[in-house]
Amino acid sequence: MHKAVFFDRDGVINRDHGYVGTLERFEFIPGVAEALAAIKKACYKTILVTNQSGIARGLYTVDDFDTVTEFMQGQLAMAGAAFDGVYFCPHHPNATVAKFRCDCSCRKPKPEMFLWARKEFDLDMENSVMVGDHASDLQAAQAAGVKRLVLVGEHIETELKHFPQAETFNSLPEFAMSFCRQAG
Template identity: 35%
Template sequence: MNPNLFQCQNRIISSPSRFSGRGGIFFDRDGVIIEEANYLSQVDDLKILGGVIPGLRKLKKLGMPFYLITNQAGIAHGFFTEKQLRIIQSFLVAKLLEAKIKFRAAFYCPHHPQAEMANYRADCFGRKPKPGLLYQAARFDKLNLKHSYIIGDKLTDLEAGKQAGTKTILVLTGYGAEESKKISSNLKPDFIATNINDAADWIIIQEKKRPFNFNRNPTGQNQNHKYGFRLFC
């Protein structure tokens, strides 16, 4: 089950504010869905964090699509290749499918402005804290970003979400506990969660408050791509 791989546009993308209706839930990968492994390059080192599967199962009932939004500068620095990234993503897809969890798509940025690999050296609009990947996801599925959420363990995740107009959640897994000490009044998350399971409870409460819930799928099933992941940047 190899995910489709699409290279980054590497250009400024305007905000897709014209889309109305359903939102989505965006997740950072390392330190949020899986354990932070410092440039993960081998499937043997991939471990799904505690609280992730129960939390995703709760969120699945909302019918909102899931997206992975991740910087992968390890490619730019030569620690692993895009082929290795594809293998790791396929392995993660399989692990999540065992729990009947599917993601609609995965969006990643392999670039870095000080990259060791010249062909990946770029100040890319897709690299968080810039919101390019969120905009790409919104265009991909005509999402309303104002009805969406981003969950991350770094302030760069929050900043990307703020720029895109989503609600922001900082989880204390990964780098989250350390990053929480750097929170300022200019970059304050809408919620700080212990883990994905805790974040799920908060999102469910927010969705229940909506007078008319655009996000809820009447079937109660998550409308995700049948192949689990598609990769974009």
């Protein structure tokens, strides 16, 4: 079994400009590539789990998401930091695009994306970690059996009200520095 660090995307990996579905709106948070590379060197799988309701809302398409993902993965690969797995949920219960309108089991705070990753990568969920910027990220991970739950980013103060047991770091690079010291 492998250990993993799961990550939300918008607000953790890239700046959250709201519905980031095009390359023009995608901007890495400084230090993320180096942080991911360090986590991978500590022998953890890196798994992205992201809600993409902008697809359901008709703001961008699955192809647009794939284009952004290919760009992100290409940039990260140059630093030895590409994600081992990328999972996304295009659904929303109030979607304007009919084929994505549903109350699915993959939209966080539900755990289905984590369970897909567990099966694909034979993951030890109890010894894995979730890094997100909203309580729903941590709720989904906890429901999938992940024990270490970390909040980063701009919303820590408000999200801690919903998930007070979370560890907190200002950013993914700050978390990675602490994490890799402990893991090493």
